[in-house]
Amino acid sequence: MMGPKVRRTTIWRRELAIFLAIIVWGVGTSSAPAADPARGVEILERAGLYAGPVPVHFIVIAQIAQPKAKDSWLRKAWRSPSKRLWIFVVGGVIVLSVVVGGWYLVEANKKKRPKLQVTESQIGPYRLQNLLATGHTSQVWEVVELSSHLHYAMKLLLPENVYNPVHRQLLFHEAEVGRILAHPNIIKIRTVMKDPEHPFFIMEFFPSGSLKLRIMRKEKAFIQEKVHDIFKQTMTGLAYMHASGWVHRDIKPENILCNSAGEVRIIDFAISQRIPNTGRPPFRGGSPEALLNKHLFEKPVSPEVYNPDVTKEFGEFILRMLAKRREERPNNFHEALMQFRNIKVFKTPAVKKEESK
Ligand SMILES: Nc1ncnc2c1ncn2[C@@H]1O[C@H](COP(=O)(O)OP(=O)(O)OP(=O)(O)O)[C@@H](O)[C@H]1O
Numbered sequence: 001m002m003g004p005k006v007r008r009t010t011i012w013r014r015e016l017a018i019f020l021a022i023i024v025w026g027v028g029t030s031s032a033p034a035a036d037p038a039r040g041v042e043i044l045e046r047a048g049l050y051a052g053p054v055p056v057h058f059i060v061i062a063q064i065a066q067p068k069a070k071d072s073w074l075r076k077a078w079r080s081p082s083k084r085l086w087i088f089v090v091g092g093v094i095v096l097s098v099v100v101g102g103w104y105l106v107e108a109n110k111k112k113r114p115k116l117q118v119t120e121s122q123i124g125p126y127r128l129q130n131l132l133a134t135g136h137t138s139q140v141w142e143v144v145e146l147s148s149h150l151h152y153a154m155k156l157l158l159p160e161n162v163y164n165p166v167h168r169q170l171l172f173h174e175a176e177v178g179r180i181l182a183h184p185n186i187i188k189i190r191t192v193m194k195d196p197e198h199p200f201f202i203m204e205f206f207p208s209g210s211l212k213l214r215i216m217r218k219e220k221a222f223i224q225e226k227v228h229d230i231f232k233q234t235m236t237g238l239a240y241m242h243a244s245g246w247v248h249r250d251i252k253p254e255n256i257l258c259n260s261a262g263e264v265r266i267i268d269f270a271i272s273q274r275i276p277n278t279g280r281p282p283f284r285g286g287s288p289e290a291l292l293n294k295h296l297f298e299k300p301v302s303p304e305v306y307n308p309d310v311t312k313e314f315g316e317f318i319l320r321m322l323a324k325r326r327e328e329r330p331n332n333f334h335e336a337l338m339q340f341r342n343i344k345v346f347k348t349p350a351v352k353k354e355e356s357k
């Protein structure tokens with residue numbers, strides 16, 4: 001059995017809920033809820049707040065009642081100058097504790113992070129074996145993994161660039177791109193270490209010089225013999241990169257490693273970029289079933305939505321071709337071609353190539 005106090009609270013909550021619902025509805029529709037009690041019922045029922053007839057007095061009371069704000073102890077205390085001072089003091093102590101506590105947690109977390117063990121000849125789990133190159137921002141080392149004795153190459157920021165956010169970002173970007181790509185003619189990047197003092201990444205070690213080195217050494221016989229192979233592999237690697245949505249942007253003989261067997265690895269993705277999206281299919285689905293479903297039932301949007309350079313008439317033509325109902329599509333390709341002949345596809349005029357002389 002509910003006691004009178006509990007019952008009063010329940011009724012009070014219920015009336016408050018109804019009151020709020022009426023206010024929300026009143027604001028939403030900008031009309032007096034009492035003017036249409038039937039709609040009030042519908043809204044309350046939909047909100048799961050009420051399952052019977054709305055007592056009219058609730059609606060009327062809800063509109064005229066001014067809830068009396070109860071003074072909180074804080075507001076009361078605020079009025080007294082001596083207590084106000086205490087509020088400042090206590091509030092200040094709380095804020096200070098939160099700040100100091102937060103800072104302490106951050107520092108404690110930093111200390112917990114395992115520190116890289118670094119000596120003259122070792123960085124973390126790698127022994128520095130040979131310095132292969134020193135560039136403007138980084139060094140490349142041949143390293144040996146202590147646990148496996150396998151040889152890798154390590155690209156390490158020079159000490160003066162370690163705290164430079166741009167150089168750090170370029171190094172990590174290079175590592176991320178290299179980790180995504182997997183092709184026999186592209187250097188494979190394995191791990192990246194975002195250490196504050198010794199940021200580096202580890203990649204496949206390819207014992208060779210760069211193509212630039214071979215050109216500078218005038219290895220004419222080698223180049224004559226391997227030129228086709230070198231080009232083919234470089235292009236295959238780049239074609240793969242493009243197909244994966246990346247453009248290298250720094251292809252030059254220094255960034256093509258080539259061993260004496262004529263095998264090629266493309267390196268240095270520091271300034272590689274994603275190829276901007278140029279198009280998209282009318283429907284996309286997470287699974288073949290979802291895609292099929294969309295082809296069968298979803299209304300396609302005009303390509304104008306994705307490419308504002310597409311004309312309205314071309315958008316309409318595409319939508320006709322994609323129509324679900326057979327009778328709305330062109331009857332055959334001849335008819336489609338006849339329609340297409342007179343359609344302008346892009347709003348901006350095509351740039352004419354210079355006529356060859
Ligand atoms: N995986 C590797 N295996 C063997 N040698 C490598 C490897 N990666 C790089 N090298 C050597 O290091 C040289 C420089 O590498 P990379 O092009 O990646 O550096 P970089 O970005 O040009 O340097 P920086 O930006 O500091 O000037 C290469 O020309 C090559 O000789």
Ligand SMILES: [Mg+2]
Pocket residue numbers: 254255268
């Ligand atoms: Mg380079």
